[in-house]
Amino acid sequence: MKSIQVKYFSSLRDASKKDQEVLSIESPKKASQIFDELNERYHFSLDRSYIKVAINEAYQDWDTLLHGGETLVFIPPVAGG
Amino acid sequence: MFLLQEESLEEVINKTTLENPEVGGAVSFEGRVRNVNKGKKVTLLEYQVYEEMAVLEGRKVVEEALKLFPIKEAICIHRYGQLKIGERAVWVLATSKHRKEAFKACQYIIDEVKKRVPLWKKEFYEDESKAWVECLGCKGTSASV
Numbered sequence: 001m002k003s004i005q006v007k008y009f010s011s012l013r014d015a016s017k018k019d020q021e022v023l024s025i026e027s028p029k030k031a032s033q034i035f036d037e038l039n040e041r042y043h044f045s046l047d048r049s050y051i052k053v054a055i056n057e058a059y060q061d062w063d064t065l066l067h068g069g070e071t072l073v074f075i076p077p078v079a080g081g
Numbered sequence: 082m083f084l085l086q087e088e089s090l091e092e093v094i095n096k097t098t099l100e101n102p103e104v105g106g107a108v109s110f111e112g113r114v115r116n117v118n119k120g121k122k123v124t125l126l127e128y129q130v131y132e133e134m135a136v137l138e139g140r141k142v143v144e145e146a147l148k149l150f151p152i153k154e155a156i157c158i159h160r161y162g163q164l165k166i167g168e169r170a171v172w173v174l175a176t177s178k179h180r181k182e183a184f185k186a187c188q189y190i191i192d193e194v195k196k197r198v199p200l201w202k203k204e205f206y207e208d209e210s211k212a213w214v215e216c217l218g219c220k221g222t223s224a225s226v
Contacts, residue, residue, distance in 0.1 A: 009129055009201055010129060010203075010213050011215065046215070054134055057133050057134040059197075073134070075131075076201065078196070078199055078200055079195075079200065079213070079216070080128070080195050081112045081171050081191060
């Protein structure tokens with residue numbers, strides 16, 4: 001069993017009511033699969049099509065496989081400036 | 082150089098001096114907190130930041146500008162935390178021999194920062210409601226320009 005650290009920001013933090021959590025995975029999982037599972041649990045207000053994925057502080061595709069040991073962040077539409 | 086800071090930008094802007102004698106043009110941009118958005122009266126803003134990634138992504142943007150345009154220097158500083166109306170939220174400075182490159186680099190930096198750097202803005206309104214500013218017309222781009 002390996003673990004992934006998930007951090008939450010903006011409306012996703014409001015929905016999950018947590019800054020971060022550690023998820024356990026038995027086998028590699030796509031970022032999209034992890035999002036869908038978390039969305040079932042927390043009912044995020046944003047559809048996946050509005051969100052980007054960051055793995056270890058860099059943007060990646062939704063199809064990227066996570067093997068454990070990564071930091072995963074779902075990035076809602078950013079609003080700097 | 083890309084920096085994040087919670088404190089006001091006034092001091093750092095006032096202290097920044099241009100000493101390179103080759104610089105003939107310096108262009109700066111500052112984004113300020115506006116009191117109205119989409120018809121609602123805003124009283125306060127709060128920027129939330131994914132600091133580790135924002136610093137990396139912000140540095141990438143500034144480095145790209147230095148490669149893309151023949152400029153001498155490029156600086157971008159973004160605030161996080163709570164900001165009042167009228168306060169500076171972001172400051173960009175680009176310097177070059179001639180003005181055209183500095184204008185282009187300054188625009189490039191602020192546009193890319195707004196599209197890519199993981200910062201989120203919560204607006205607090207006069208009627209005591211609040212909301213995250215999310216550009217839902219920017220599907221798949223995470224842009225909020």
